[in-house]
Amino acid sequence: MIPEEQAVMPLAGGIMQHGYQCGMMWGAALAAGAQAYRLRGPGRHAETGALIAAQGLVETFRAHNKQVNCIDLTGIDESSSALRMTTYFLLQGGTVSCMRMAIRYAPAAFDTIHSALSGHDVEAPSAPVSCSALLAQKMGVTDMHTTMATGFAGGIGLSGGACGALGAAIWIIGMNSIRDGVGKLDFMNPKATDAVKRFVKCTRAEFECSKVVGRRFEDVADHAAYIRDGGCANIIETLAAQ
Numbered sequence: 001m002i003p004e005e006q007a008v009m010p011l012a013g014g015i016m017q018h019g020y021q022c023g024m025m026w027g028a029a030l031a032a033g034a035q036a037y038r039l040r041g042p043g044r045h046a047e048t049g050a051l052i053a054a055q056g057l058v059e060t061f062r063a064h065n066k067q068v069n070c071i072d073l074t075g076i077d078e079s080s081s082a083l084r085m086t087t088y089f090l091l092q093g094g095t096v097s098c099m100r101m102a103i104r105y106a107p108a109a110f111d112t113i114h115s116a117l118s119g120h121d122v123e124a125p126s127a128p129v130s131c132s133a134l135l136a137q138k139m140g141v142t143d144m145h146t147t148m149a150t151g152f153a154g155g156i157g158l159s160g161g162a163c164g165a166l167g168a169a170i171w172i173i174g175m176n177s178i179r180d181g182v183g184k185l186d187f188m189n190p191k192a193t194d195a196v197k198r199f200v201k202c203t204r205a206e207f208e209c210s211k212v213v214g215r216r217f218e219d220v221a222d223h224a225a226y227i228r229d230g231g232c233a234n235i236i237e238t239l240a241a242q
Helices: 025-040 042-063 070-074 080-089 094-118 131-137 145-150 166-181 189-204 209-213 220-228 233-239
Strands: none
Touching: 025 042, 025 094, 025 145, 025 166, 042 094, 042 145, 070 080, 070 220, 080 094, 131 145, 131 166, 131 220, 131 233, 145 166, 166 189, 166 233, 189 233
């Protein structure tokens, strides 16, 4: 498994098992960014395409599963007891249920990405296109990884869920840990845990984008303008500090 795929694991369970958006959507958004980079190269046009594709991926997931948050789908999060988790995944067939969701979602997500990136390019705003792309740049990753992280913005595809910059930071920290020789990643990666602690101090323990900023973003241009005007600058700087 390549580092980009391995590093998604801590986003399972809705960001380190906190119960927010299902990890399948985080992974699908990364796939959309990778495809946007392949088709359009680095820069704001690819990033815009990745973010638009991520919007569609959230709606596709919702259409298939009605809910988007892990806690709503499984009834468990990081506060659940070991007994509750064991009961759900082993005795109640939770593992099989999640696998079935992934099997159904994967081809639908592929079609959504293809459709979003096959049409005419929409007008791309000036860089930075998104909070997660700006965070990725500040953390020193490649243009490809910056584009891949773009779709996390605004709570994945501007949907208002758990912060996309936080998700990007955890993903990048995971890739860096793999590069530095850490074996199997788990939910208790100390550097990722530290990033979450710094984040909640900035946001008064609020995870969801729509609550942190006090609104939802209308479109890519709206979000980009917010970031260019200094929106979430303190969160981005805090997460970028390693």
